[in-house]
Amino acid sequence: MNTEKRLYRSRNALVGGVCAGVAEYFSFDPLVARILTVAFTLSTAGLFAVAYVALWVILPLAPNE
Template sequence: MVGRKLTRDANARLGGVCAGVARYFGIDPIVARILVVAGTLLTGGLLVVAYVALIFVLPKSSVSGDVFDVRPESASSEKYGPIDCSAPSSESERQTYVGVGHLPPKPPRSFR
């Protein structure tokens, strides 16, 4: 569990506690919600107090949802034809798109 932090999910229902706990333990959020409902029934509603307290105690996650780094092997455009999707060739080209999160495909050489 090194590097993981228990946070509330920013895009979840009812405070995001169940989704955050589910992400932390690597389980499905629906399973976490079912466990909370079962625990609430078994404890006579005491778990609701803990749930509300966690809404105020746990910070919201800075990342909403799962983040995937998708890099296509090839792409094609009706207008430009095949597009080169290889990694950037120079450091200056990488620095241009640092904050964007992905690199746009390069147009074919005939259109440069």
């Protein structure tokens, strides 16, 4: 059995699945990840949004269970 923990975009997604995937990886609520994403995006004048889009493109979608 493969117990290796991998970072994926979540299928339980509102926009791209990045926030939900990060929340699942670190075992916390996806709402917290979404709030932090908005806060970081506003505080960095949109630069964090570029990182979000990059993760959206780079991270694979979680496999079906």
